[in-house]
Amino acid sequence: MPVPFETLIxxxxxxxxxxxxxxxxxxxxxxQNGGKxxxxxxxxxxxxxxxxxxxxxxxxxxxxxxxxxxxxxxxxNPWRLEKRIS
Amino acid sequence: xxxxxxxxxxxxxxxxxxxxxxxxKVKELGTTSxxxxxxxxxxxxxxKDYNDDxxxxxxxxxxxxxxxxxxxxxxxxxxxxxxxxxxxxxxLDQFRAHWECLDNNNHQLWQCRQKEWSLNKCVFEKLxxxxxxxxxxxxxxxxxxxxxxxxxxxxxxxxxFPYLTPNQRAxxxxxxxxxxxxxxxxxxxxxxxxxxxxxxxxxxxxxA
Numbered sequence: 001m002p003v004p005f006e007t008l009i010x011x012x013x014x015x016x017x018x019x020x021x022x023x024x025x026x027x028x029x030x031x032q033n034g035g036k037x038x039x040x041x042x043x044x045x046x047x048x049x050x051x052x053x054x055x056x057x058x059x060x061x062x063x064x065x066x067x068x069x070x071x072x073x074x075x076x077n078p079w080r081l082e083k084r085i086s
Numbered sequence: 087x088x089x090x091x092x093x094x095x096x097x098x099x100x101x102x103x104x105x106x107x108x109x110x111k112v113k114e115l116g117t118t119s120x121x122x123x124x125x126x127x128x129x130x131x132x133x134k135d136y137n138d139d140x141x142x143x144x145x146x147x148x149x150x151x152x153x154x155x156x157x158x159x160x161x162x163x164x165x166x167x168x169x170x171x172x173x174x175x176x177x178l179d180q181f182r183a184h185w186e187c188l189d190n191n192n193h194q195l196w197q198c199r200q201k202e203w204s205l206n207k208c209v210f211e212k213l214x215x216x217x218x219x220x221x222x223x224x225x226x227x228x229x230x231x232x233x234x235x236x237x238x239x240x241x242x243x244x245x246x247f248p249y250l251t252p253n254q255r256a257x258x259x260x261x262x263x264x265x266x267x268x269x270x271x272x273x274x275x276x277x278x279x280x281x282x283x284x285x286x287x288x289x290x291x292x293x294a
Contacts, residue, residue: 036189036190037190037191037192039192039193040192041192044090046119046193049119050119052118052119053118053119056116056118057118061189062118063118063119063120063121063185063186063189064116064117064118064121065117065118065121065170065174065181065182065185066116066117066170067115067116067117067167067170067171067174068113068114068115068116068167069113069114069115069116070116073114073116074114075100075101075102075104076100078098078099078100079098079099079100079101080093080095080098081095081096081097081098081099082093082094082095082096083096
C-alpha cells in the first residue's frame with residue numbers, strides 16, 4: 001500500500017521551518033554586510049584593516065579605490081584612553 | 087601579527103594637532119582593504135626596493151621606527167599611490183571586478199582566480215607589472231595558475247585558462263621539462279607547435 005501524503009506533512013513542516021530560518025538568517029547577514037557575504041575567521045590584522053576601512057569610508061565593509069585618502073583621514077584615528085586607577 | 091594589549095578604553099581622544107612643517111606633507115593612500123589586496127602584488131612588483139628599505143629601517147630601529155623611518159615611509163606611500171593611479175587609469179573595470187569578488191569571498195585570493203587572470207593580463211599589457219608569488223615549488227603547478235581550486239565556491243569553466251606573461255610561460259615550460267626529463271623533446275615540440283599556432287592565428291587576424 002503506498003504511503004499516504006498526510007504522513008509526509010510533518011516532514012514538510014520541519015523542512016520548511018529549517019529552510020525559512022536558514023534563509024532568513026542568511027538574508028539578515030547579507031543586509032548587515034552591505035549586500036556581501038559575511039567575513040569569517042577574522043584575526044587581529046583583519047580587524048585593524050576593517051577599522052581602517054571604516055575610517056576611510058564610514059562603513060566597516062565599505063570599499064574604495066581612491067589613490068588619495070579623504071580630507072579627515074589623517075586625524076580620525078583616536079587615542080584610546082583609560083581612566084586613572086590611582 | 088601579535089594581538090594587541092588589552093585596553094579598557096572608556097573614552098577616545100582625537101588629537102587634531104598637525105605634523106610640524108619641517109616634515110614634507112604626503113597624502114595617505116585612500117585604498118581600502120579589498121582593492122589593496124588585489125593590487126598588492128603589483129605594488130610589490132614596482133615598489134620592492136622602497137618597501138625593502140622601509141622594512142630594513144624599521145628592523146634596525148626597534149622601538150623608534152615610527153620616528154626614524156618617516157622618509158622611507160613617505161617613499162612607500164608615493165610609490166603605492168603611483169601604482170594605484172596607473173591601475174585606475176588603465177584597468178579600472180578588471181580591477182573593480184576582482185576586488186568586488188574578493189570582498190564577497192572573505193578576501194581569499196583563491197576564490198577569484200578567473201578575474202585575477204584577466205586583471206593580470208590587463209596590467210601586464212598596459213603597465214608591464216607581473217605578479218610573482220615567491221616560494222612556489224617547482225614540481226607542481228603554482229597556486230595562482232591552477233585551474234582546479236578544491237574549496238572554491240565556484241568552479242572555473244573548461245574554456246578559461248590562466249594568463250601567463252612570456253617570462254612566466256618560459257618558467258613553466260622549464261619546470262615541465264624538469265619534472266619530466268624523459269619527455270623533454272616532446273615538451274619542446276609541443277611548445278613550438280603552440281607558438282606557431284599562435285603566430286598563424288595572429289597573422290590571420292592581422293590580414294582580416
